[in-house]
Amino acid sequence: DIDDAGHKYCLELELEDVLDKGRTVLCAAEVLYPLGSTSTAPEVQVTAQGELRSTEEADKEFYNRIRSLEKELVAENIPDSHGNVPPELEPIHLLAWAASGYVIWQNSTENTKFHLAQVQHVKQVKRSDEDLQFDYVLLLHEMVSQEVIPWEVTVLWHPQRGARVSRD
Amino acid sequence: MKLPVLLAALVAVATCFETFVGHQVLRVIPKSDEELQKVQELQDLEHLQLDFWLAPRGLGLPIDIRVPFASLMLVKTHLEASGVSYSVMIEDVQALVDEEQTEMLRSSRQLPLNTNTFNYEAYHTLDEIYNFMDMLVAENPNLVSKLEIGRSTEDRPLYVLKFSTGGTNRPAIWIDTGIHSREWVTQASGVWFAKKIVQDHTNNEGVASILETMDIFLEIVTNPDGFAFTQTKNRMWRKTRSKHSGSICVGVDPNRNWDAGFGEAGASSNPCTETYHGPYANSEPEVKSIVDFVKSHGNIKAFISIHSYSQLLLYPYGYTETPVPDQQELHEVSAKAVAALSSLYGTKYKYGSIITTIYRASGGTIDWTYNQGIKYSFTFELRDTGRYGFLLPAKQIIPTAEETWLALKVIMEHARDNMY
Numbered sequence: 001d002i003d004d005a006g007h008k009y010c011l012e013l014e015l016e017d018v019l020d021k022g023r024t025v026l027c028a029a030e031v032l033y034p035l036g037s038t039s040t041a042p043e044v045q046v047t048a049q050g051e052l053r054s055t056e057e058a059d060k061e062f063y064n065r066i067r068s069l070e071k072e073l074v075a076e077n078i079p080d081s082h083g084n085v086p087p088e089l090e091p092i093h094l095l096a097w098a099a100s101g102y103v104i105w106q107n108s109t110e111n112t113k114f115h116l117a118q119v120q121h122v123k124q125v126k127r128s129d130e131d132l133q134f135d136y137v138l139l140l141h142e143m144v145s146q147e148v149i150p151w152e153v154t155v156l157w158h159p160q161r162g163a164r165v166s167r168d
Numbered sequence: 169m170k171l172p173v174l175l176a177a178l179v180a181v182a183t184c185f186e187t188f189v190g191h192q193v194l195r196v197i198p199k200s201d202e203e204l205q206k207v208q209e210l211q212d213l214e215h216l217q218l219d220f221w222l223a224p225r226g227l228g229l230p231i232d233i234r235v236p237f238a239s240l241m242l243v244k245t246h247l248e249a250s251g252v253s254y255s256v257m258i259e260d261v262q263a264l265v266d267e268e269q270t271e272m273l274r275s276s277r278q279l280p281l282n283t284n285t286f287n288y289e290a291y292h293t294l295d296e297i298y299n300f301m302d303m304l305v306a307e308n309p310n311l312v313s314k315l316e317i318g319r320s321t322e323d324r325p326l327y328v329l330k331f332s333t334g335g336t337n338r339p340a341i342w343i344d345t346g347i348h349s350r351e352w353v354t355q356a357s358g359v360w361f362a363k364k365i366v367q368d369h370t371n372n373e374g375v376a377s378i379l380e381t382m383d384i385f386l387e388i389v390t391n392p393d394g395f396a397f398t399q400t401k402n403r404m405w406r407k408t409r410s411k412h413s414g415s416i417c418v419g420v421d422p423n424r425n426w427d428a429g430f431g432e433a434g435a436s437s438n439p440c441t442e443t444y445h446g447p448y449a450n451s452e453p454e455v456k457s458i459v460d461f462v463k464s465h466g467n468i469k470a471f472i473s474i475h476s477y478s479q480l481l482l483y484p485y486g487y488t489e490t491p492v493p494d495q496q497e498l499h500e501v502s503a504k505a506v507a508a509l510s511s512l513y514g515t516k517y518k519y520g521s522i523i524t525t526i527y528r529a530s531g532g533t534i535d536w537t538y539n540q541g542i543k544y545s546f547t548f549e550l551r552d553t554g555r556y557g558f559l560l561p562a563k564q565i566i567p568t569a570e571e572t573w574l575a576l577k578v579i580m581e582h583a584r585d586n587m588y
Contacts, residue, residue: 079561081399081403082562083556116557141404146421147441148404148442
């Protein structure tokens with residue numbers, strides 16, 4: 001308990017790369033949930049030890065593939081009802097995962113537990129600059145209320161600049 | 169190498185009177201006018217009964233000939249003697265016709281022929297699961313029977329499979345899956361459990377010893393209306409499909425509708441929410457039918473309700489922080505069950521009472537069953553922990569069912585060995 005500020009949690013986490021099992025990264029984090037307010041995102045400080053694998057090849061391949069599409073990519077229900085994700089949509093799924101992390105952070109309180117349930121819809125928007133843009137509708141499952149909430153998020157991505165949420 | 173249209177035509181003929189045993193289809197690609205002529209000569213020999221699937225058209229274009237068995241030697245000798253090369257496209261036309269016929273029948277029926285050909289690695293429709301139940305009963309009439317314990321809001325039958333080797337009203341174990349319709353790995357696991365019980369009994373291993381003194385009741389699709397809805401309209405539907413006056417919103421959370429702390433904190437009074445407890449306890453026929461069954465049976469010793477996801481094994485209470493009198497024993501059984509589960513694939517589970525492990529939840533199934541005197545009341549939350557959540561890939565169905573079964577056996581054996 002931090003008087004006049006809120007509740008602070010100190011965490012030690014081990015992150016595992018789901019695409020490279022066995023590779024873990026140790027993190028230390030401090031999360032401060034603000035007093036009273038449920039509309040302010042918690043403050044997060046995190047440090048990480050260890051290296052994540054390089055995804056440069058795969059990033060480049062994905063980037064070039066999407067840039068060379070004649071028609072803008074559109075997809076829905078990722079994974080589908082049976083849990084399948086077509087291989088060519090896997091990067092789209094992973095990017096949605098990253099974007100959901102941002103949305104979840106912004107909307108978390110001490111009484112919520114969110115997971116990305118499904119990408120309901122995704123639409124690529126071609127841009128004149130070098131970023132890729134994807135407009136997502138994400139379904140977030142909140143464990144305590146059990147609600148599945150649709151959330152619109154616009155994600156920009158670039159192999160060097162990484163992912164940014166531009167609207168949510 | 170299948171030529172579906174031609175074969176289908178042959179199938180139609182074959183089913184009537186003709187056989188193609190030993191017939192072969194030969195292919196000739198004429199490279200010269202001489203070769204073309206040699207093949208055309210064959211066409212004129214009516215007694216050979218040749219059937220040209222691809223007639224001679226010109227140089228470099230294939231000629232396909234179905235040759236009856238009796239004419240094979242002759243035709244091949246004629247071609248070889250003239251230096252015309254050919255290849256055997258189909259070695260036995262009848263074999264192919266048979267295969268095609270079986271395939272056509274199977275795909276038009278769209279149903280597996282028995283519980284050994286049923287695909288346990290896939291998610292199934294309500295009809296497929298109900299059909300599976302009937303097949304299982306038909307194959308094992310001395311062990312398995314199907315009971316209808318009630319009807320859903322939309323008038324679907326609520327079926328329970330009873331596994332019994334005899335006796336009268338033996339002490340029993342109850343397992344239900346699919347009470348929350350979007351938790352698809354649970355119904356799929358229920359189907360696998362049903363088959364597993366039969367297999368164990370046949371091989372006199374596993375739960376065969378439990379069946380000597382106890383019965384097992386298994387309700388695979390506890391919420392069929394919700395399940396049908398997840399298949400047709402909304403994959404994320406959780407509740408029942410009841411409409412209660414005063415609201416346009418549909419459905420009651422069947423795991424908040426039981427008479428244990430009903431309506432207290434840990435459920436919602438708003439009909440438009442996922443944890444709506446309903447207008448009164450047991451308002452949902454899906455719940456009431458189980459309540460009636462449990463009360464009239466009177467001899468259920470273990471009750472296990474299966475959900476997903478989160479990888480948890482839970483015991484009562486959810487509606488109050490007061491620990492159950494049997495807390496210590498239930499905690500120890502849980503520890504053992506979870507250890508057994510993890511031993512198979514390393515899947516990590518947490519365990520504890522509902523209120524301390526996930527959240528406060530009132531009107532829940534196992535709070536009611538425990539208060540009825542069913543000491544061994546447990547809830548499972550199966551795989552995973554959020555990566556796929558409700559949309560667990562089908563290839564995880566069997567591993568999930570297998571590991572969960574080990575935990576279930578621990579609970580069942582403990583109930584058998586600690587009769588009360």
